[in-house]
Amino acid sequence: MSENLTAAVSRELLERAAKLDAADELAPLRARFTLPEGVYLDGNSLGALPAHVPARVADVVGRQWGELLIRSWSESAWWTAPERIGDRIAPLVGAAPGQIVVGDSTSVNVFKAVVGAVRLHDDPARTDVLVDAATFPTDGYLAASAARLTGRRLIPVRAAELPAALGPSTAAVLINHVDFRTGRLHDMAALTAAAHEAGAVAVWDLCHSAGALPVALDDCGVDFAVGCTYKYLNGGPGAPAFLHVAQRHQGFFDSPLPGWTSHGDPFAMTEEYTAAEGVTRGRVGTPDILSMLALEAALEVWDGVRPDSVRAKSLALTDLFLDCVAEYVPGGLDGPDSRVRSMTPYAHGERGSQIALRCAEAPAVMAGLIARGVVGDLRRPDVLRFGFTPLYTRFADAERAAAVLAEVLGEVPAA
Structure with missing residues (x-):
């Protein structure tokens, strides 16, 4: 992919994330939580602290x-x-x-x-x-x-x-x-x-x-x-x-x-x-x-949150993340030359609220992600897990995580 085309794809995905965040009915809920700087995608291990607790x-x-x-x-x-x-x-x-x-x-x-x-x-x-x-x-x-x-x-x-x-x-x-x-x-x-x-x-x-x-x-x-x-x-x-x-x-x-x-x-x-x-x-x-x-x-x-709205946002978040990984990561996602492969089904009816990627260099890659402020989860020996919590995860977080994943994979030697 040429640099111009890569930049155009990146702009398109950034704009898509921004539009989804602007239309997100659950977006105000993020203010109910205390969250660190960066991107937190490990709510499937430990959820964020509600600010009033x-x-x-x-x-x-x-x-x-x-x-x-x-x-x-x-x-x-x-x-x-x-x-x-x-x-x-x-x-x-x-x-x-x-x-x-x-x-x-x-x-x-x-x-x-x-x-x-x-x-x-x-x-x-x-x-x-x-x-x-x-x-x-x-x-x-x-x-x-x-x-x-x-x-x-x-x-x-x-x-x-x-x-x-x-x-x-x-x-x-x-x-x-x-x-x-x-x-x-x-x-x-x-x-x-x-x-x-x-x-x-x-x-x-x-x-x-x-x-x-x-x-x-x-x-x-x-x-x-x-x-x-x-x-x-x-x-x-x-x-x-x-x-x-x-x-x-x-x-x-x-x-x-x-x-x-x-x-x-x-x-x-x-x-x-x-x-x-x-x-x-x-x-x-x-x-x-x-x-x-x-x-x-x-x-x-x-209070006042409908589970159906949570599910709709979860699927949209994980869709965006998968699309961004496919575009940003060298070799794409699940292709013959890709270094990451999705273990999570693409079909909405078979997907929870996390994405698991198989990666031979998973320990080094997750360490690199965390060092850059993107917190996911490692399951040894070769699984990268990213949990999407709709109450506080933004679409911009999904795009950012995929972009940083691509950066880290570019620096970590292939196994």
Whole structure:
């Protein structure tokens, strides 16, 4: 490509980004966050800080804890926070109130959900737990432990092969809504229906979809779901995760971790355990109030935001980024001479809110990007991940990231 043509293409893409930013209905939301200089494209690992959260946390520490002390369990509504915040998350994942409880980590909730799903059957013929073979490692570790505990065997299966693998021996399936490496979006409605047709219980991991795109737990008939809150929900590092238990299963949910706060009468301090009614039986121990209330404050940035608008911007951002990479990077994208190849599907219906590029020099390239103020994420050995958070990512950020990627690739020797 000649220099004149390259400059013209660059101007065209810059103008396209500027027009998209000018027309972006979500653009005002960026002011609700504290953001560093440069381009931040790692919200799929840790979301940005909502600007009002520090003052809210200071109140929790200084007044609710410092002045009210033990009274805050009732006067500041600490005790009901897990269910209250669960109801705040519910519309973001397409669930009716009363089906989500917040607390513990994603890992702990995966364990509760998979064991609970297997125990719903109480059928020795249901010998198998299927797990997405490309799942985040912790999900696999916990699913294996849950299978051992319940006397089942764990069978890793690629999501595309899941319908064919289901059968009368399947007790439960654990599936990622969005693949953490590739950004591939799996069909929740179709895979849940396939699991139910086989008589199995469907458990979904929403860590890379909650807050990034519309999720329809109720419409899809999902049985259990888990998700973290520190990525696209911006709850802060180590923010508590959430557990979704469908209304129809709550009376039969037998948690493997029956802690005192999930007791029907927790302050009776009885020797025998009686599970609470509803989703409260998904609780375990004393809520982590500081993190919990930081999350509650952070969720206020979603007031008035429609998930469909978030999805539309996410797809437009990732489209622009892919187009810019294809034009700017020497050799283009996915061509015979290209040094980067997209692992993320181009089809909108199969794409989450991240772009994963395979690059042989990924460690050096990501280091070069970060040194120039473009923060993405490395997945060893050769994956560059870029997370697009529609609440605060600009189209100009997508164009800039692609341009800097091209610069860095021009300086890093090919492997």
